[in-house]
Amino acid sequence: MRIALGVSYQGAGYNGWQSQPDGCTIQDHLEAALSAFAAQPVSTLCAGRTDAGVHGLMQVVHFDTELHRDEFAWVRGPNSFLPRDIAIQWARGVPDTFHARASAIARRYAYVLLESAVRPSFEAHRVGWVFRPLDMQAMRAGAAQLVGEHDFTSFRASACQALSPVKNLSRIDISRRGAYWRFDFECNAFLHHMIRNIMGCLVLVGQGLQAPEWIGQVLAARDRDAAAPTFSPDGLYFMGPVYGPEWGLPSHVPGYDALP
Numbered sequence: 001m002r003i004a005l006g007v008s009y010q011g012a013g014y015n016g017w018q019s020q021p022d023g024c025t026i027q028d029h030l031e032a033a034l035s036a037f038a039a040q041p042v043s044t045l046c047a048g049r050t051d052a053g054v055h056g057l058m059q060v061v062h063f064d065t066e067l068h069r070d071e072f073a074w075v076r077g078p079n080s081f082l083p084r085d086i087a088i089q090w091a092r093g094v095p096d097t098f099h100a101r102a103s104a105i106a107r108r109y110a111y112v113l114l115e116s117a118v119r120p121s122f123e124a125h126r127v128g129w130v131f132r133p134l135d136m137q138a139m140r141a142g143a144a145q146l147v148g149e150h151d152f153t154s155f156r157a158s159a160c161q162a163l164s165p166v167k168n169l170s171r172i173d174i175s176r177r178g179a180y181w182r183f184d185f186e187c188n189a190f191l192h193h194m195i196r197n198i199m200g201c202l203v204l205v206g207q208g209l210q211a212p213e214w215i216g217q218v219l220a221a222r223d224r225d226a227a228a229p230t231f232s233p234d235g236l237y238f239m240g241p242v243y244g245p246e247w248g249l250p251s252h253v254p255g256y257d258a259l260p
Contacts, residue, residue, distance in 0.1 A: 001066070003074055004094045005044075006240070006253055007059045010085040011233070012125035016052040017059070026056070026086060033081035037074075038067050047100045047241035048107050048190070053125065053233035058089065058240030058253045062100040089253045104241035106170065106186055109195050112235045112259050113181040113203075127180070128199070128235035134181065134206035136174060141212035142205040143172040143183075146198065146219060152191055153222040155201075157230070160192035165222075167191065174202075182259060186242070193230050200228030 009026050019027045027044060034042035044061040069077070074091035082088070113128040114120050120129055146152075149168040156165050171186040183202070185195055201218060204210045218226045237259065243249050 001068070002062055002064050002094050002096050002098060003071075004060060004062045004092045004098060004100065004247075004249060005074065006089040006091075006250060007056060007061060008087055008089055008253060009056045009059070010126075011050060011053050011055045013085065014052065016054070017046060017049045017056070026050070026059070029082060029086055030061070030078070030088075033078040034063065036081045037077040038065060040065075040067070045100050047104050048238060050238050051193070051196075051233055051236075054236045054238065055126070056238040058250075059238055060100050060104075060241050060243075060249070062094065062098060064096075090250055092249055094247060094249075098247055100241070103243055103247065105244060106188055106242040107190060108239040108242065109185045109190070110237045110239050110259055111183040111185075111195060111199055111231075112237070113183070113199075114235075115179050115181060125234050128232050130203055130207070132207045134203070135208065136176060136206075138208070138212050139202050139206040140174050142202055142215040143174060143198075145213070145216040147172060150219055151222055152194055152219070154218045154224055154227045155194045155197040156191040156224060157193035157197070158224065162189070162191050165191060167194075172198075184239075195236060196231045196233065197224075197227050199231035199236075203231065204228050 014026050015024045017026045019025055031042055031044055042063050044063045047060040050056055071091045075088045079088055115130050115134055117131050120127055146169055151165050152167050153165040167187050169187045173184040175182050201215050205212055
């Protein structure tokens with residue numbers, strides 16, 4: 001049978017999602033916990049790999065097993081083997097045709113940014129940081145030029161393995177609550193470092209160091225050297241994939257709206 005899980009984690013202490021020889025990744029810890037609970041090896045496939053330092057509020061994975069357990073047992077059991085900053089939030093039995101990555105029709109990220117003269121302490125690793133004031137209207141004007149289907153080569157890491165740089169970025173929402181900015185992104189799929197490279201450009205525009213139309217010029221250049229440096233992973237959250245209603249999977253988890 002095939003099981004889908006919703007997994008949340010703080011990424012600051014890990015080398016990203018994907019398994020590595022040092023074993024210090026989210027996937028390594030999750031598979032070790034699942035294997036300990038199932039008393040047999042368990043391999044997972046995720047909806048979207050996250051980089052080192054990036055958090056996940058609702059990563060979705062699937063795996064196949066011959067072990068029959070209640071759905072909630074797949075939550076409580078493996079969680080007893082996981083570190084405190086990784087937790088399975090839900091489990092669902094799904095058809096064998098479900099695929100955590102291929103069945104997703106979109107993916108959502110949020111970036112939380114603190115605007116303050118002093119660097120964060122309590123929120124260290126959980127928010128990005130800028131000390132210069134930001135202009136919301138300028139950033140919204142710049143972001144609007146990225147919405148739609150485009151070649152995002154200028155915002156793509158050199159190590160990106162995606163077959164095509166053309167993606168459909170359907171939404172960028174920018175809001176503010178006190179000293180905290182929140183940037184919400186939704187796209188059919190993201191390139192490696194795409195959001196962090198976009199954030200670097202939006203911050204330059206927000207600080208008045210570039211005009212809003214500059215972002216359109218960066219996009220048209222299709223050249224990574226035309227864009228700003230890659231922004232910090234601190235404050236970047238994978239909010240989860242979007243699936244069709246036919247799969248019956250949760251779309252949100254506790255904490256989804258708690259970010260600033």
